[in-house]
Amino acid sequence: MAKIEGFRVKNYRSLHDIILGKLWNTQEAKALTPMTAVIGKNGVGKSTLFDTFGFLADCLKGGVEEACDSRGRGGFERIRSQGQTGSIEFQIYYKEDRNARPITYELAIDIDSDGRPYVKRERLRQRRKLQSMGRPFSFLILNEGKGVAWKGEEEGKQVEEEGEFDLSRLIEKIQKGESVEESKETELVELDDKRKLGIATLGSLKQHPRISAFRRFIEGWYLSYFTPDAARSLPLAGPQKHLNIHGDNLGNVVQFMEREHPKKFQTILEKISRKIPGVNRISTEKSPDGRLLLRFNDRGFQDPFYAQQMSDGTLKIFAYLLLLEDPSPPPFLCIEEPENGLYHKLLETLAREFREHATGRKGGSQVFITTHQPYFVDALTPEEVWVLEKGKDGFSTIRRASEDPLIENLVKEDLPLGGLWYSDYLDNRDNG
Helix, strand or coil, X not given: CCEEEEEEEEEECCEEEEEEECCCCCCCCCCCCCEEEEECCCCCCHHHHHHHHHHHHHHHHHCHHHHHHHHHCCCHHHHECCCCCCCEEEEEEEECCCCCCCEEEEEEEEECCCCCEEEEEEEEEECCCCCCCCCCEEEEEEECCEEEEECCCCCCCCCCCCCCHHHHHHHHHHHHCCCCCCCCCEEEEECCCCCCCHHHHHCCCCCCHHHHHHHHHXXXXXXXXXXXXXXXXXXXXXXXXXXXXXCCCHHHHHHHHHXXXXXXXXXXXXXXXXXXCCEEEEEEEECCCCEEEEEEEECCCCCCEEHHHCCHHHHHHHHHHHHHCCCCXXXXXXXXXXXXXXXXXXXXXXXXXXXXXXXXXXXXXXXXXXXXXXXXXCCCCHHHEEEEEECCCCCEEEEEHHHCHHHXXXXXXXXXXXXXXXXXXXXXXHHC
């Protein structure tokens, strides 16, 4: 299963320049863990950090202009960090699997002379086989929609021995309209729409398997915007494999799991019955007009309760467990504040469920969570937790809890991490 080892964002709202994990040029840093949690006070930028992943997914799906305007973002100028004039930039450092060579994706978005956002730069890098040092080879580089892509799964040969600098000269020739010949290894690229990502176009072509793999990776991300009210809706009957981002097809997924994966579904029922006493059966019922009803049987009652009658917490726990038991889980699972509406004693259990899924032998999703609930953090390790704060300049700063030796030592003495956070031990003492 693919995994993000590091992530950088620049000029995205309060995130002027933050880095989580390791990048190709910061190899001394530790990679992100299979489960990562970001904590912090209200207003420090947790929702903004969550939204960066949604923004990237939206850029791939509909283009950068549509992404800037969707989900209430308000357009490019509302997204770009206040007072900044540079590009909005992202960098993802990831591996396709545990033994693969890491790949870096870089994206810069700016506005053109008409004030419309466009893709200014786009690049994919990967080190050669047996190369552990030095600058990774760029197998896709696009400037202003023009550039070069290397074909196949291997890095190929540079046009000259000077390496990456010769790519810049090649692109400069293209932009000047000078003639440049393709080779068996390279393909000249010129996009007809600079508001679309190059990986969206090239990732659909067979001759670019590495670009295709990265495109599929982002397309597979699951960002949860689950709301219990959406789960109470009455969708048309029909099994569906995966839970959608709002959860309004919860009954359809239950219908699919009942039919195709009864053993996995029984596992979910056993787990939820231990966490929510009384619920011993969950099933679906088709109404006369073809709608799908989700019903819960309680041990103390003969007649079932329907989703419309169940509590927010019950629906959320059930949806999360259903998500974690997906037979083909997403590579990256992003959830904002899963604790909302849940009994506090369920939170440590939920955190452990997320970790077991992320670290499972069968390769579950990498899990990224934002939270402000100490009971949830109690179940985490300092290496899994990142503390987001506002700096004196108004921009967000981030650091790993394990970077503080005091925190590491206190946790080793069996003091719960959430309790330390509640007692302000995780606050940046340099900021006062």
